Amino acid sequence: MVHLHNISYHYSSGAGLSSVSLAANPGEFVYLIGPSGAGKSTVLKLIYMDIFPERGHVIVDKFNSMKMKKRYIPLLRRKLGIIFQDFKLLYDRSVYDNVAFVLQVTGAKKKELKKRVLRVLAEVGLSHKRNQNPIHLSGGEQQRVAIARALVNEPIILLADEPTGNLDPVATEEIMRLLEKINVKGTAVLMATHDYQLVGGPRKRVLRIENGRLL
């Protein structure tokens, strides 16, 4: 479903990835763990095709980085859910609109839209805060809005880049439980983190990355 084949990628600074191969299968929960600067975010960027490899190729669903045309990138992104350490929410609109936004810009029908937004807000436990501006929510709640936004398009995989990086231990625990619940329901999760304490648990695979190489 998601494959990286022998990838090399380097930024102009010289840092990057060398000969990285990995795969994430449907329904899997994969940790990508490594110290700061190891190349975790770079791996995720290659998957959502923000960058393209110098060598090797990336396959996501039916999209191949070697044959990828720029205008297909939106179609690829609709198959992915992506969350970040800094939430990347829009603070000029409500929680509901932050999530509905995804369906609006990808052209869903209005009736279908409302149903799906409310369902996914219920899933992350924020139905009651749907009309609030996310600026008034706690960090954990904001990340849950981001997760709802990532899930509303029913992605084949949820990419999480350090999703608990800005959260206190309680909120971190909450988000981890939510990610697990989502995974149990069938969505694959690929989570990048440098927090070794988070890693582990049943049915989870751990990939270690250091200095741009997979160990």
Next chain:
Amino acid sequence: MLYSVKEGFAGLFRARLSTMVTISIITLSLLVNGVFLIFTINSKKVVDSIQDRIELEVFIDNSYDVVKTDQLRERIFSIQGIKNIKYISKDQAAEIFRQQFDQDIFEILNENPLPSSFQISLLREYRTSTYAESIIEKLKALDGVDDVVFRQDILVTFEKYMNIAYIVIMSVGGLLLLGSIFLVSNTIKLTILARLELINIMKLVGATKSLIRRPFVVEGLFQGIIGSSLAILILYGILKIVNIEVNNLIIINDEIYLILMVLGVFLGLSGSFLAIQRFIKY
């Protein structure tokens, strides 16, 4: 589509300051363009009134009586391009002479040597030196026409200046419009910079280029409409005042307001379209 309209409308209020700046820039550009347009239209009126004075004078054979003169008039009328024929009798010619020279022609000569004539004006589209020449040829070939007088040199000089004026006006107008588009698009770019986060999130969740662009273009459209409405109001007010102060100094066609509205919409659309282009690339 509904989303783009809502989003574009909301955008007007989200970034109130830059919206106001953009609208002001559009209004200003339109005012400059509008003043230029009024100037052009008014010079055209002056030109037309000069062209109206371009006339041919046809002198009639002295032996022609009223009946024959009338027949000649008919024959002249059958030539293409003739708008109007005015008959000047010998007596009238003498009167015109007296007015021009302050002296009676009969004091110089015992008889009236001035021939009767037709003053002929041409239809507007025939008032070029080439057409005038061919009409003169046809007139000269008619029986009963002694001579045809026409200040051709005036027309030729006039045409030359008109061509230069036309080129100057078109280039100045074109430059004004290009400058306006550039200015508006750069102003809108500042608005967009403040909302890069929105654009980046749209890219992240898989919005196509055209979907990212649309709300911004709709916003540009609104700004164009508001900007041109303001420009129209201001221009209307100024012209009203000037025309009251100095009796109908400036001639205005109402179409100019329509042109300004179209221009404003065009500025808003093209400005925002150009401005967003760089930011929607994947």
